[in-house]
Amino acid sequence: MLAVLSVEIRKLNRSLAVLLAVAAPSLIAVFTFFNLMRGKAPQPWEMWMVSSIGIWAFFMLPMSVTALTALVAHMEHGPKSWDHLRSLPLPRWRLYAAKAMVVLAVVAMMSAATLGLTWGAITLATTLKPNLTPTGPLDIALYATTMGKVFLAAILMVAIQLWTALRFASFVPALVLGIGGTFFSVVATSAKAGVFFPWQMPVNMLISSQAWRANTALGLGCGLGLVVMALAVAHLARREVL
């Protein structure tokens, strides 16, 4: 399995997926930088960091997952490399499982980068405008935990997007699904039904007033997500690619 995993990682070398992994968190950091620079009075750290996690959870994460899974799948669909890969003497489920692991790892790194780059943007902005230095404590553990939950709640969405992207050689079905999911995630962020909607599960981690919503979304997003991911890998490995 390690060999397949290392191959998947090496495929990302000089690919658009790496560019995306850097660009998406950077955009949030750039937004935070300019948002802070236009401020008149200092705001608490929590406001900056939680709003950064919020932007990530309800918009940038679903969009990034859509693009990342499409790019990772298209690395094989584009040059039609499935026949070569699937004819090799190794269990096919490993090919798909390695892809799933790499996608999850990249999403985890992007989540961490969002926190890190946001902190960097705030630090840079306050170097230029020291009077806007955030107030209150910088509770890194709290932000990391929240971001960790956002990541775990996103597993179901990742599984659905990855299966769609790998199943269909055209990237259109995966993009339509992802854009549609993100659209409803954005326009109905506070909808109670969103707790059952895979693209909205991550943002439910930020709703602290109703614990059941966070817990349900986390349980479904992570628990059901892992089950769906396993089923997706099994299905993709078994099906014929004609």
Add this chain to the structure above:
Amino acid sequence: MTAAIETEALTRCFGRHRAVDAVSMTVPDRAVYGFLGRNGAGKTTTLKMLLGLIRPTSGSARIAGIDVARDRLGAARRVGALLEAHGFYANLTGRQNLDLTRTLLGLPATEVDRVLEVVEMSPNARRRVSDYSLGMRQRLGLARAMLGAPPVLILDEPTNGLDPDGIADMRRFLRDLPARTGATVLLSSHLLGEIEQIATHVGIIHDGRLVLEGELARIKADLAPEIALRVDDVARATAVLKPFDLALSSADNGMTARLRPGDDPDAAVPAMTRALVEAGVAVVAIGARARSLEGIYREASAPAPVTPSQPEFV
């Protein structure tokens, strides 16, 4: 001795369409087997079943005696394949692409250098595949198929996209491959002339059915020899040659006299020439014509006629 590749009534249906219909083929060890058929005849579907990429509806396929359906991994360990779609990652170099497959196969790092050397791609190995010509990709694909020196190579259209020099190189390379590496080669191609120069054995598939198979030299020997002739008066020549035991046909470019299988054309040509000249027929040209693979292919894959063909046996 176990055949390198063997299928038994291999069948694959897509809905109601039988893409491959009870194909029983045998590729002997160390043969270069030319797999011929027009587009849509069932070549690629057969190759995909041999590689375990699609499942047969019925029948079986064995690679080096291993049933592909029962032990795909075991069979796959004995095959290297060059498929029509190369599946290279354009953002990586040729060497990096080979190294990915090498890693998946668990082979030593030196194996990449070995196969690059074999296909004479070492000088270009550090260039990105996006900068490769089609011919270079084809050779890189061949190098990848040879990683781990598998005893069986399945090559789908290996001369596709190559220039004349590239085709000649590939032809020489494939012809020598069994002697150099001990590998058995199954290759599909549209280029009958190329297959004729490379293959020791051929199989012709038509509408999903294997219509002809065997050792190429033997197939040619078993066929009725032909004599091509050009004369000034076809009607008189036909009448003169009536006593000879042959089938005559004529076309714009002359006449063709087909002997009985096993007849010696070297004996028939002087007798025919003498008879024609004595009858006053001007013989412009006459000589035995080697049976080409193209002719064999045309005959084998010709659609069954509604009425029986009518060669004029005189």
